Amino acid sequence: MAAGLVALFVAVPLAYIFIRALGAEPEAWQRLIQTRIWRLLGNTLVLVIAVTGGALLCGVSMAWFTERTDLPGRKIFRWLLAMPLAIPAYIGGIVHLALLRPRGGYIPQVLESIFGQPVFTPSPLGFWGATFILTLFTYPYVYLLSAAAFRSLHASLEEAARTFGRTPFQTLFQVTLPALRPGLAAGALLVALDILAEYGTVALLRYETFSSAIFVQLSGRYDRSAASVLSGILVTLAILILWSELRLQGQAQFTQVESNWRPAPPTILGKWRLPAFLLVAGLVSASLLVPVFVLAAWSIQAFLDPQTLATVFRTGSQGFGSYLWNSLWSSGLAALMAVMLSLSVALFSVRYPNRISRFISRLCQVGYAIPGVVIALSLVLLVNRLLPFLYATPFVVVIAYVLRHMPQAVRASESALNQLSPSLEEAARTLGRTSLQTLMQVTFPLILPGLLAGGSLVFLTSLKELPATLLLRPAGFDTLAVRVWMWAEEGFYTQAAPAALILVLASALPLYFLLRREQIFK
Amino acid sequence: MTTLEVRNLVKHFHGTEQSAVNDISFELSSGEILALVGPSGCGKTTTLRIIAGLERPDFGIVCLNDRVVASESIFVPPEQRGVGMVFQDHALFPHLTVSENIAFGLRRQSATQVKQTVGEMLHLVGLLPLAKRYPHALSGGERQRVALARALAPRPVLVLMDEPFSSLDADLRMEMREHVRQILKSMQATVVFVTHDQDEALFMGDRLAVLQKGQLEQIGTPEEIFHESDTRFVAEFMGDSDFLKGRVLQTGIQTEIGLLKQIIDLPVSTEVEIALRADDIDFQRDGSGNSVIIERFFRGAFNLYRLRLDSGQILHAFTDHTRILPVGTRVRAFISAEHPLTIFSE
Numbered sequence: 001m002a003a004g005l006v007a008l009f010v011a012v013p014l015a016y017i018f019i020r021a022l023g024a025e026p027e028a029w030q031r032l033i034q035t036r037i038w039r040l041l042g043n044t045l046v047l048v049i050a051v052t053g054g055a056l057l058c059g060v061s062m063a064w065f066t067e068r069t070d071l072p073g074r075k076i077f078r079w080l081l082a083m084p085l086a087i088p089a090y091i092g093g094i095v096h097l098a099l100l101r102p103r104g105g106y107i108p109q110v111l112e113s114i115f116g117q118p119v120f121t122p123s124p125l126g127f128w129g130a131t132f133i134l135t136l137f138t139y140p141y142v143y144l145l146s147a148a149a150f151r152s153l154h155a156s157l158e159e160a161a162r163t164f165g166r167t168p169f170q171t172l173f174q175v176t177l178p179a180l181r182p183g184l185a186a187g188a189l190l191v192a193l194d195i196l197a198e199y200g201t202v203a204l205l206r207y208e209t210f211s212s213a214i215f216v217q218l219s220g221r222y223d224r225s226a227a228s229v230l231s232g233i234l235v236t237l238a239i240l241i242l243w244s245e246l247r248l249q250g251q252a253q254f255t256q257v258e259s260n261w262r263p264a265p266p267t268i269l270g271k272w273r274l275p276a277f278l279l280v281a282g283l284v285s286a287s288l289l290v291p292v293f294v295l296a297a298w299s300i301q302a303f304l305d306p307q308t309l310a311t312v313f314r315t316g317s318q319g320f321g322s323y324l325w326n327s328l329w330s331s332g333l334a335a336l337m338a339v340m341l342s343l344s345v346a347l348f349s350v351r352y353p354n355r356i357s358r359f360i361s362r363l364c365q366v367g368y369a370i371p372g373v374v375i376a377l378s379l380v381l382l383v384n385r386l387l388p389f390l391y392a393t394p395f396v397v398v399i400a401y402v403l404r405h406m407p408q409a410v411r412a413s414e415s416a417l418n419q420l421s422p423s424l425e426e427a428a429r430t431l432g433r434t435s436l437q438t439l440m441q442v443t444f445p446l447i448l449p450g451l452l453a454g455g456s457l458v459f460l461t462s463l464k465e466l467p468a469t470l471l472l473r474p475a476g477f478d479t480l481a482v483r484v485w486m487w488a489e490e491g492f493y494t495q496a497a498p499a500a501l502i503l504v505l506a507s508a509l510p511l512y513f514l515l516r517r518e519q520i521f522k
Numbered sequence: 523m524t525t526l527e528v529r530n531l532v533k534h535f536h537g538t539e540q541s542a543v544n545d546i547s548f549e550l551s552s553g554e555i556l557a558l559v560g561p562s563g564c565g566k567t568t569t570l571r572i573i574a575g576l577e578r579p580d581f582g583i584v585c586l587n588d589r590v591v592a593s594e595s596i597f598v599p600p601e602q603r604g605v606g607m608v609f610q611d612h613a614l615f616p617h618l619t620v621s622e623n624i625a626f627g628l629r630r631q632s633a634t635q636v637k638q639t640v641g642e643m644l645h646l647v648g649l650l651p652l653a654k655r656y657p658h659a660l661s662g663g664e665r666q667r668v669a670l671a672r673a674l675a676p677r678p679v680l681v682l683m684d685e686p687f688s689s690l691d692a693d694l695r696m697e698m699r700e701h702v703r704q705i706l707k708s709m710q711a712t713v714v715f716v717t718h719d720q721d722e723a724l725f726m727g728d729r730l731a732v733l734q735k736g737q738l739e740q741i742g743t744p745e746e747i748f749h750e751s752d753t754r755f756v757a758e759f760m761g762d763s764d765f766l767k768g769r770v771l772q773t774g775i776q777t778e779i780g781l782l783k784q785i786i787d788l789p790v791s792t793e794v795e796i797a798l799r800a801d802d803i804d805f806q807r808d809g810s811g812n813s814v815i816i817e818r819f820f821r822g823a824f825n826l827y828r829l830r831l832d833s834g835q836i837l838h839a840f841t842d843h844t845r846i847l848p849v850g851t852r853v854r855a856f857i858s859a860e861h862p863l864t865i866f867s868e
Contacts, residue, residue: 421611421613423609423610423611423613424613424615426574426576426600426607426609426613427607427609427613427615427672428615428626429575429576429599429600429601430574430575430576430600430601430603430605430606430607430673430682431601431606431626431627431672431676432601432602432604432627432629432676433601434599434601435599442615445617446615446616446617
C-alpha cells in the first residue's frame with residue numbers, strides 16, 4: 001500500500017513529461033526537428049560516449065594499479081582516487097577554467113610572462129574541455145566498482161589461466177577483464193546517466209547538450225513546450241541506458257568476499273614503478289589536489305581582502321550562514337524522506353517478491369534517468385496546476401531531490417534487507433514478538449547502517465545538485481551550490497571559493513563514511 | 523499426555539507440481555523427542571515451519587496441548603503459540619549479547635527473574651563466562667548452544683529444531699549431539715527435530731518419522747525403523763541396504779547365495795527382495811565361490827568389502843579390520859544375520 005503510493009509519487013512527474021512532450025503543438029516539434037534536435041542529439045551522444053570511455057580507461061587502470069600492483073602509496077591513493085566524488089564537476093570545471101582559459105587564465109599568463117609571447121595551451125572550452133573535466137570527476141564511479149571487482153576476484157582464476165599457458169598480459173585481457181565486465185558495465189552506465197543529466201559543467205564550458213538546452217528554454221525564453229519536447233527525448237535516452245543498467249545490476253554482485261578467498265600476488269612494476277606513480281599522482285592532482293588547493297588559495301585571498309570578505313558574508317539580506325543552513329536542511333530532509341520512502345518499497349520487494357513488488361522497485365529507480373532539469377520542468381508544471389500552495393517554497397526543491405536521488409536509497413535499503421537472513425525475523429516471531437515489534441526491535445536496528453549509507457548518498461548528491469535547485473528555488477533561497485554557481489558565472493572566483501570549499505568539505509564527510517563501508521578500504 | 527497433534531497436513535507452494543507436504547499426521551507425547559528425517563526436499567522443514575506458524579497449511583490441523591493453532595479457519599500467529607525454535611543458521615541477533623539473546627523471549631517477568639533464568643540457561647549450556655560476548659565473537663558450537671538456550675529459556679510447550687547441527691563440522695557435530703540430547707532430556711522438553719542425516723536421527727529421536735516426497739513413510743522407534751522397515755525406501759535410506767532377489771519356498775527363501783531359513787507368510791514361489799545390510803553378510807575365500815571382491819574400503823575399525831555376485835548383483839559386507847583380501851579374490855558370500863530380515867514382495 002505505502003509502496004504503491006511511493007511508486008505513484010515517482011511515476012507521476014515522469015509520465016507528465018511524456019504527456020506534455022506528445023501534447024506539444026506539432027509546430028514546436030517541427031521547428032525543433034528542423035533546427036536543433038539533431039545537433040543536440042549528436043552533441044549529447046558524442047559527449048556521453050567520450051566521457052564514458054575516458055572514465056573506463058582511467059577507472060580500470062587506476063583500479064589495476066592500486067589493487068594488483070606494488071605501486072608505492074597504494075593505500076593513500078585508494079582514498080585520493082575515490083575522493084573526487086566529493087567535488088561537483090562544475091566546481092572542478094571552474095578551477096580548471098580559471099587556470100587554463102585561453103585569455104586571462106593563470107597558466108597562459110604565467111607562460112606568456114616567462115617567454116615574452118603567447119604560448120599555445122589547450123583550451124578547456126568546448127567538447128574536448130568538457131570531456132576532460134567530466135572524465136576527471138566521474139571516473140571514481142568506475143574506479144570504485146572495478147577496484148572492488150579486482151579485489152574479490154579469486155586468485156585461482158588467474159592461476160588457472162597461467163597453467164593453461166597464458167602470459168600475465170594475456171591473462172589480464174583474456175580472463176581478468178572479461179570477468180570484471182558486468183561490474184565495469186554497471187560503472188560505465190552510471191557515468192553515462194550522470195553525463196546526460198549534467199548541466200553546470202557543460203554550460204560553463206559552452207558545450208550545448210540536451211540538459212543545457214532545456215535549461216535555457218526554461219530559464220531564459222521560458223518556452224515550456226519546446227522544453228517538454230527536448231525533455232521527452234532526453235528521458236527516453238536515459239531510460240534506455242537505465243534499462244540496460246538494471247539488466248546488468250543483478251550480475252554485478254562481485255563485492256562479496258568468500259571465505260576461501262586469497263589475494264592474487266601483485267604484479268611487480270619494476271622499472272615502471274616511477275612512471276606508474278607519476279601517472280596516478282598526475283590524475284589525483286588534476287582531479288583532487290589542484291582543485292582543493294586552488295579553492296583553498298582563493299579562500300585565503302578572499303579572507304585577506306576586506307571588501308570581498310564583506311560580500312561573502314553579506315550579499316543582500318542573506319549571509320554565508322544561511323546558504324550553508326539552506327543546503328544542509330534541504331539535503332538532510334531529502335535524505336530522510338528518501339530513506340523512509342525507500343524502506344517501505346524495499347520491505348515490500350524483498351519480503352514479498354512478486355511481479356508487482358518487482359515492478360514498483362524498478363519504477364522507483366527511474367529517478368536515475370530523470371535529469372535535474374527535467375524534474376524541475378515537470379515539478380514546475382505539476383505544482384502550478386495541482387499543488388499551488390507549494391509553489392515557490394523550498395519544499396519543491398526538496399521534492400525534486402527526493403525524486404531524483406531516491407533510487408540510491410532504494411538500492412541501499414534493498415541490499416541491507418537482502419543481507420538480513422529471514423530466519424532472524426522468524427526467530428523473533430517464535431520468541432513472542434508481533435510483526436511490528438519484530439520490525440522495530442530486530443529488522444530496523446540491523447539494517448540501520450545500510451539505511452544510513454543510503455541516506456548519506458542521497459544527502460551527498462542533493463548537496464551537489466545544481467540545475468533543479470536553480471530552476472525550482474524560490475527567490476532568495478540560496479544554497480551553497482547556487483551561490484558558488486552564480487558568483488562563478490559572473491567571474492568572481494575568489495568570492496565563490498569559500499562556499500565551494502565548504503561544499504566540498506560537507507560532501508567529503510558523508511563520502512568518507514560511505515567509503516569506509518567498502519571492502520577495499522577495510 | 524499429547525503435546526502436539528498434526529492431522530492430514532497439506533501444503534502446496536506456487537510454481538511447483540508436487541505438494542511440499544502431502545497428508546502428514548502424527549502425535550507427540552510430552553517429553554518425547556521426534557526426529558523428522560528424509561532426503562532434502564522431502565517436506566520435513568515445511569512441516570516444522572507449519573507447526574511453528576511460519577507457514578500456513580493449505581489443509582489439515584495442528585493442535586498444541588489440545589488447542590487448535592492452525593486449521594482452515596484458525597491461524598494463531600507464531601508469537602502466540604509458545605513454541606521455541608532453533609534455526610539452521612542459529613539466527614542469533616547480531617546486535618544483542620549472548621545474555622540479551624537468551625533474555626529476548628523472556629517477557630512479562632521482573633528483571634531479577636529474567637536475570638535468574640538467563641543465568642540458569644547459561645549454566646545449563648556451559649556458557650556462563652561468555653554472557654557479555656556478541657554472537658560474532660563465538661565459535662560455531664557456542665552459537666549453537668546459545669540458540670538452544672534462547673529457545674528453551676521461555677519454557678516453551680514444544681521445541682522445534684531445524685537441522686541445528688548442519689553448520690558444524692563433523693567432530694563437533696558428534697559432541698554437540700550428546701550434549702544437546704542430554705540438555706533436552708534434563709529439561710524434559712518435547713521436541714521435533716529435523717535432520718537429513720540418518721545417524722543423527724537414530725541418535726536424537728525417541729521416535730523417528732521418515733518422510734519422502736511430502737509423505738510420511740514410517741513412524742516408530744529407532745529399532746523399528748532400522749530393523750522392521752515398512753517400505754523399501756525406509757530400508758534404503760535408513761541403513762544403506764542392498765536388495766537381493768529371492769523366491770519363497772516352504773522352508774524359507776531361496777537366493778543366489780543360499781537358503782535363508784526365515785518362514786514367511788507368502789505363497790510358494792513368490793518373487794521377493796531381501797533388504798541386506800553390510801553386517802548381515804559374511805564371506806569366505808573359496809576358489810569356486812559365488813562372488814568376487816571388487817573393492818575394499820578401509821574404515822579403521824573394520825573393512826567394508828564390495829562384492830559382485832555372478833549375476834551382477836552388488837552386496838556389501840563388513841569384516842574385521844585385520845582380515846584383508848586382495849581385490850579380485852573369488853569368495854563365497856552367505857547371509858550371517860541371526861535376526862529376522864526385512865522382506866519386500868514385488
